[in-house]
Amino acid sequence: MQDVPTPGPTNQLDPAPIAPLRRELRSWTRDLAVALGLAIVIMIFLYQPVKVEGTSMNPLLSDQERIFINKFIYRFEPIERGDVVVFWYPLDRSKSFIKRVVGLPGEVIEIRAGHVYINGGELADQYVPSSYLDGSNYPPRRIPPDSYFVMGDHRDSSNDSRVFGPVTRQFIYGKAVFAYWPVDHFGSLSSSPSSTVSAASK
Numbered sequence: 304m305q306d307v308p309t310p311g312p313t314n315q316l317d318p319a320p321i322a323p324l325r326r327e328l329r330s331w332t333r334d335l336a337v338a339l340g341l342a343i344v345i346m347i348f349l350y351q352p353v354k355v356e357g358t359s360m361n362p363l364l365s366d367q368e369r370i371f372i373n374k375f376i377y378r379f380e381p382i383e384r385g386d387v388v389v390f391w392y393p394l395d396r397s398k399s400f401i402k403r404v405v406g407l408p409g410e411v412i413e414i415r416a417g418h419v420y421i422n423g424g425e426l427a428d429q430y431v432p433s434s435y436l437d438g439s440n441y442p443p444r445r446i447p448p449d450s451y452f453v454m455g456d457h458r459d460s461s462n463d464s465r466v467f468g469p470v471t472r473q474f475i476y477g478k479a480v481f482a483y484w485p486v487d488h489f490g491s492l493s494s495s496p497s498s499t500v501s502a503a504s505k
Contacts, residue, residue: 352370355368358457359402360402361435361456363387368482368484369482369483371479371480376477376480377477384407388402388453389475402454402461403455404451405419405464406446409445409448411445412452413443414439417436424500435456435460436458439465449473450472452470
């Protein structure tokens with residue numbers, strides 16, 4: 304009588320654990336797709352990539368640098384001194400400029416030998432290296448309501464409010480918030496040194 308061979312171990316996987324694994328993978332894939340979609344929507348509607356052209360915002364921003372601007376922040380927050388803003392060029396709305404807010408609505412601004420004075424007090428603009436200052440003068444003028452006096456950080460290489468006057472609020476459409484190219488400039492732009500006005504302005 305011959306021995307009847309008994310079935311040996313099989314290499315087939317038990318199908319039972321596969322179904323939950325597939326469900327888990329589908330769940331992860333769906334969640335990842337939703338997160339990616341939300342990120343794309345946020346990037347499209349809240350932020351806008353911008354290429355900087357020119358050297359007027361050196362050393363903070365260099366020519367051909369890529370940054371993101373927040374297009375909606377000023378719907379919820381006021382424009383503040385020191386903000387780096389993007390706006391339609393008042394003399395040609397087909398062009399956009401990027402400058403720093405120096406003077407606020409209602410303030411009296413004056414420039415003496417390159418130094419900015421707000422309501423009589425000197426502005427301590429720490430973001431402007433001394434080598435980037437110029438010797439220009441600007442007579443005392445009150446900034447109109449709902450308008451802002453903007454200047455480039457590279458003062459002797461900037462076409463700004465000294466030339467075209469204060470920029471109205473409606474022309475300002477974004478705030479520079481993040482640099483992403485080149486990689487050595489990668490990071491937030493909101494951490495730049497702030498500006499203060501001496502007590503003489505009070």
